[in-house]
Every structure is written in structure tokens, then in C-alpha cells.
Amino acid sequence: MIPGALREEVARDGETIVFVAPERLLETMTWLKNTPGQEFNYLVDVTAVEFRDRERPLQVVYFLRALERRVDLRVKVELDAADLAVDSVWGLWRGADWLEREVFDMFGISFRGHPDLRRILMWETYAEGFPLRKDFPLRGRFSRAEQVRQALNANPEAHYSLDELSIADAWGDLPDDMRERLKRGERGTIPE
Amino acid sequence: MKRVVDSKEVAGQSPNYLLAKFQNLVDWAVNSSRANSLWPMPFGTACCAIEFMATAASRYDFARFGMERQAFSPRQADVLICAGRLPFKLAPVIRRIYDQMPQPKWVISMGACASTGGIFDNYAMVQGIDTIVPVDVYVPGCPPRPEGLLYGILLLHKKIKGESLFDAERRRDEQPLDEKGLRLSPAEIDEVSEPFGNSVHQFRSS
Numbered sequence: 001m002i003p004g005a006l007r008e009e010v011a012r013d014g015e016t017i018v019f020v021a022p023e024r025l026l027e028t029m030t031w032l033k034n035t036p037g038q039e040f041n042y043l044v045d046v047t048a049v050e051f052r053d054r055e056r057p058l059q060v061v062y063f064l065r066a067l068e069r070r071v072d073l074r075v076k077v078e079l080d081a082a083d084l085a086v087d088s089v090w091g092l093w094r095g096a097d098w099l100e101r102e103v104f105d106m107f108g109i110s111f112r113g114h115p116d117l118r119r120i121l122m123w124e125t126y127a128e129g130f131p132l133r134k135d136f137p138l139r140g141r142f143s144r145a146e147q148v149r150q151a152l153n154a155n156p157e158a159h160y161s162l163d164e165l166s167i168a169d170a171w172g173d174l175p176d177d178m179r180e181r182l183k184r185g186e187r188g189t190i191p192e
Numbered sequence: 193m194k195r196v197v198d199s200k201e202v203a204g205q206s207p208n209y210l211l212a213k214f215q216n217l218v219d220w221a222v223n224s225s226r227a228n229s230l231w232p233m234p235f236g237t238a239c240c241a242i243e244f245m246a247t248a249a250s251r252y253d254f255a256r257f258g259m260e261r262q263a264f265s266p267r268q269a270d271v272l273i274c275a276g277r278l279p280f281k282l283a284p285v286i287r288r289i290y291d292q293m294p295q296p297k298w299v300i301s302m303g304a305c306a307s308t309g310g311i312f313d314n315y316a317m318v319q320g321i322d323t324i325v326p327v328d329v330y331v332p333g334c335p336p337r338p339e340g341l342l343y344g345i346l347l348l349h350k351k352i353k354g355e356s357l358f359d360a361e362r363r364r365d366e367q368p369l370d371e372k373g374l375r376l377s378p379a380e381i382d383e384v385s386e387p388f389g390n391s392v393h394q395f396r397s398s
Binding site: 121122123128131136137138139140143144145146147148149150151152153154155156 | 280281282283284285287288313314315316318319323324373374377378379381382385387
């Protein structure tokens with residue numbers, strides 16, 4: 001293990017949890033993935049925890065699995081609520097892309113180096129905050145009428161970038177006018 | 193043109209007697225055609241959609257009531273069946289689908305969540321799709337059994353058969369109240385979205 005990175009190691013119910021210093025996270029994860037004998041080549045999930053006790057820091061939790069060795073590992077970093085930022089592991093596991101977007105959407109934790117850090121569950125113009133934080137009221141911050149108004153004014157077609165649509169593969173084969181329309185974010189017009 | 197509702201009462205005295213007879217005949221023909229050939233636009237978002245599929249499948253088979261063809265395009269649909277909870281992210285989608293449906297059109301709100309928000313009284317869920325689109329029939333249940341949905345469909349038939357072709361109101365497209373796009377006033381939306389049941393101990397923080 002990298003000296004100085006490990007803060008605490010807990011073994012509970014046969015599962016290993018390691019706490020890592022946030023500034024050493026990327027280094028540790030690289031080591032965990034690439035070192036022979038570790039080879040945690042599968043990122044199962046990324047999530048976060050906020051505790052009711054305001055004094056306790058937020059935790060970002062990474063579930064790792066070494067598929068060949070059949071071993072699980074849980075890596076946690078603790079983040080102070082004043083500075084919710086941690087390095088993205090997107091460079092190591094591409095699957096971290098949407099997982100980190102979800103953590104950003106729900107908790108407001110930003111991931112440095114993430115290629116496309118946008119909201120993923122809520123729409124992109126959602127203005128009420130981060131729903132899974134403890135200071136977020138269950139029904140949201142706005143009145144129902146305001147929520148309905150803002151939802152109706154959101155563009156339902158703006159959630160996906162062109163790369164995420166399967167049509168991106170066939171981009172070169174599309175007719176020119178269709179390509180133009182897609183570039184403008186338009187889905188075609190209804191003939192009169 | 194005002195429709196003479198009870199033609200028997202004015203029979204023999206009103207100059208509109210023949211006209212009323214004619215209107216009733218036309219209404220009967222048109223409404224029977226409409227009611228007995230409703231093409232549903234399924235908008236299934238949750239577990240109610242499973243019951244909806246059961247209703248469409250062979251045991252309950254709503255094709256018996258003229259719903260043989262499910263229109264998966266709003267352009268060919270008559271009745272929008274919202275089966276399941278509607279998150280706010282889908283609100284503009286169902287509004288657009290409703291707007292794309294040609295008149296005459298009807299909406300069935302299937303299940304507790306579509307009708308009221310159900311158990312999902314939270315930040316992400318529309319508290320009843322009647323805050324987004326006008327609803328003709330509410331089917332209660334969580335989820336409703338296929339018999340329940342069939343009963344709702346039959347109620348809609350009854351409603352359609354009571355409509356009149358000479359009532360211009362039915363053909364008018366609903367306009368939003370203002371540039372905000374709401375169909376109810378904000379006060380009404382807040383009122384119908386109020387918590388109920390065991391969730392009254394929760395408060396909005398701001």
C-alpha cells in the first residue's frame with residue numbers, strides 16, 4: 001500500500017473497508033487497479049453518505065471488485081462539507097462516468113477531472129439543490145406550483161448529448177439537412 | 193348552436209324539434225363510433241403499466257371494447273392512459289404527448305400515483321397529473337386490478353356517449369393560463385398537491 005494514504009482499515013462481517021485521504025485517492029485507486037496481486041478491475045458502484053450528525057464529514061464510497069480474484073473492497077474518502085470535491089476515477093474505470101454524475105446530482109460533490117459533470121437524474125436546469133443532502137426538505141424547496149412551472153419549462157430533449165444517442169455512430173451516414181437539424185438540437189418539424 | 197337536451201319535453205311545440213332530433217341522431221352515431229373504437233395511447237411509467245398490460249392481454253382483453261389497436265404514436269390516439277407515477281422530469285413529456293393528440297381526446301389517470309402522487313409525496317413527483325393535463329376518468333388503486341381499469345374505460349364510454357358534437361367546448365384545445373404554461377392557477381396546484389394521510393407531519397422548509 002502507498003505509505004501515508006491509508007487512514008483506517010475496518011474489517012466487518014467479512015468485508016474490508018479502507019479509509020483513504022482525499023488528496024491521495026487517485027494515487028491509491030491507480031495502485032489498487034494496476035498493481036499485480038490487487039487488480040481491482042471492476043468498479044461496482046460509487047455513492048455517498050451524509051450523516052445526520054452535522055459534525056461528521058460526508059463520505060464518498062467506492063465499491064471495487066477484482067473479478068479474477070473474486071475479492072471485494074470498499075474504499076471510502078471523507079470530505080468536509082465546506083469543500084466537496086474529490087478526484088474523478090473516470091480515467092481508471094470508464095463506468096465511473098454516470099456513477100459520479102449521480103453522486104454530483106444528488107449530493108453536490110464535484111469530481112475533478114470528470115469529462116462531463118452534469119446532472120443525470122434531475123433535469124439540468126433543476127434549481128432546488130441536491131436532493132439527498134440532509135438539509136434538503138423531502139418535498140423540495142419550492143412550492144408545488146413553482147415546481148410544476150419549472151418542470152414544464154424544462155426541455156425534455158436536452159438531457160442527452162449527441163454522443164450518448166446511438167445515432168452518433170451513424171452520424172456520417174445521415175443526410176445533410178438532418179445533421180444540421182440535430183446540430184441545432186431540433187427534432188424535425190411537422191409539415192403543414 | 194344550443195342543443196336541446198330533453199327533446200321529449202318540447203316535442204310538438206318547439207320549432208327546433210326536428211333539429212334536435214337530428215342532432216341527437218348525429219350525436220348517437222358519432223359518439224357510438226368514438227366510444228366503441230377508442231385507441232389508447234399507453235403512457236406506462238410504473239407498476240400500473242403491468243396491470244395495464246394484463247388488461248390488454250388475452251384474459252381481460254380490452255380489445256373487446258374497441259381498443260384493439262394501441263397507438264404508440266399520439267397522432268393516432270384517442271385516449272391517453274397514464275399508468276404509473278409521473279416524475280417532474282416527465283411532466284413536459286406528457287404535456288407534449290397530450291398536445292400532439294388530435295381532438296377529440298380523453299385522458300385516463302390510472303392508479304393512485306397518477307391521480308394524486310400516491311405515496312410519493314416528495315420533491316421528484318407530480319402530485320396528480322391533473323396539474324399537467326386535464327383528466328376525464330380517475331381509476332383508484334395501487335395498482336388497480338384490470339377489472340378496475342376496464343370499469344374506468346366503461347365510464348369513459350359513458351362520458352363520451354353523453355357528449356354532443358354541437359358543443360364547441362369539447363373541440364377547443366386547452367390553452368395554458370399564461371406564459372408559464374400552467375393549466376391551473378398556482379394556488380390551485382398548491383391546494384391539490386397538499387399532503388394527506390400519514391404525511392401531514394412533514395413541513396416544507398421554505
